[in-house]
Amino acid sequence: KQEVTQIPAALSVPEGENLVLNCSFTDSAIYNLQWFRQDPGKGLTSLLLIQSSQREQTSGRLNASLDKSSGRSTLYIAASQPGDSATYLCAVEGVWDNAGNMLTFGGGTRLMVKP
Amino acid sequence: DTGVSQNPRHKITKRGQNVTFRCDPISEHNRLYWYRQTLGQGPEFLTYFQNEAQLEKSRLLSDRFSAERPKGSFSTLEIQRTEQGDSAMYLCASSFTGGSGELFFGEGSRLTVL
Numbered sequence: 001k002q003e004v005t006q007i008p009a010a011l012s013v014p015e016g017e018n019l020v021l022n023c024s025f026t027d028s029a030i031y032n033l034q035w036f037r038q039d040p041g042k043g044l045t046s047l048l049l050i051q052s053s054q055r056e057q058t059s060g061r062l063n064a065s066l067d068k069s070s071g072r073s074t075l076y077i078a079a080s081q082p083g084d085s086a087t088y089l090c091a092v093e094g095v096w097d098n099a100g101n102m103l104t105f106g107g108g109t110r111l112m113v114k115p
Numbered sequence: 116d117t118g119v120s121q122n123p124r125h126k127i128t129k130r131g132q133n134v135t136f137r138c139d140p141i142s143e144h145n146r147l148y149w150y151r152q153t154l155g156q157g158p159e160f161l162t163y164f165q166n167e168a169q170l171e172k173s174r175l176l177s178d179r180f181s182a183e184r185p186k187g188s189f190s191t192l193e194i195q196r197t198e199q200g201d202s203a204m205y206l207c208a209s210s211f212t213g214g215s216g217e218l219f220f221g222e223g224s225r226l227t228v229l
Contacts, residue, residue: 004157032216043119043206044158044220051215089157093216099171100146101210101218105157 002027002094006106013080014114021075021109023090028068034103035064035075036089044089048075080113087111119221121207127227128197135193136224140209147190148218149182150206158206164190165212197228 003026013019023033032051036044048057048064050073056065061078077084087110091103120139128134140147145166150158161180163171167187175181179197184190194201204225208218 006157034217036220041225043121043222044208046217046219049215049217091157099160099163100148100165100212101214101216102148102160102163102171103158103218104160107155107157 002092002097002104004090004092004104004106006088006090006109008109009107010110010112012112012114015080015082017080017113018076018078019080019111021077021088021090021111023073023075023106025071025073025092025104027094027096028071029095030068031093031095031101033064033066033073033090033092035062035073036091038087038089038108040087047088077111080111082113082115085111085113119207119209119219121205121221121224123224124222125225125227127229129229130199131196133193133195134197134226135191136205136207136226137189137191138207138221139189140207141219144209144211144219145187146210146212147184148208148210149190149192150208151176152204152206152223154203161192194226197226199228202226202228 035047050066063076087108089108091105147164149161152158164184179195204223206223208220
């Protein structure tokens with residue numbers, strides 16, 4: 001059974017810092033890995049999707065990398081801003097899950113960027 | 116394209132009552148998913164439809180949970196005889212066959228069972 005772990009569970013940084021969020025998964029047989037943002041009491045917003053054949057994806061100040069063989073992904077946020085404060089979730093679509101594009105999620109990293 | 120829409124956004128009910136949530140996916144998406152998220156945790160997969168067919172339902176939490184997608188468009192998730200442990204956010208997502216695999220989520224329906 002696929003398990004996804006995110007470290008740290010919570011992070012508080014001053015504005016302007018570059019930061020790295022970590023995600024690990026136990027089964028490397030995945031189709032893709034996705035990073036989402038979730039604001040309190042809200043749904044999930046897709047940030048980046050990395051296919052299993054890719055090593056990284058970039059969107060603005062966000063960069064996500066994938067090392068499928070070691071079961072790891074990182075989300076790099078450059079020049080953090082208070083508006084980046086949210087929970088960041090990582091999720092994988094497993095080859096063996098056999099339910100469409102079903103995702104297995106980590107527990108999230110709760111980020112607070114202080115002005 | 117208005118995105119995935121969920122109603123109601125918040126439901127407060129007494130233990131033992133039945134509740135129903137509705138999800139309207141993105142119009143061209145044929146796949147629809149229900150997830151449950153409890154406080155401080157990541158979403159947990161419940162069930163999946165492709166068009167009107169429910170192709171995976173073994174992960175529904177108990178036989179009190181059921182879902183339908185009668186015409187392959189909107190879906191409903193019903194919880195019968197609610198319990199306090201059912202209090203959670205219920206999230207709906209959609210995607211389409213042959214796409215990138217990206218899931219698009221709605222804003223969720225929060226259930227509070229008193």
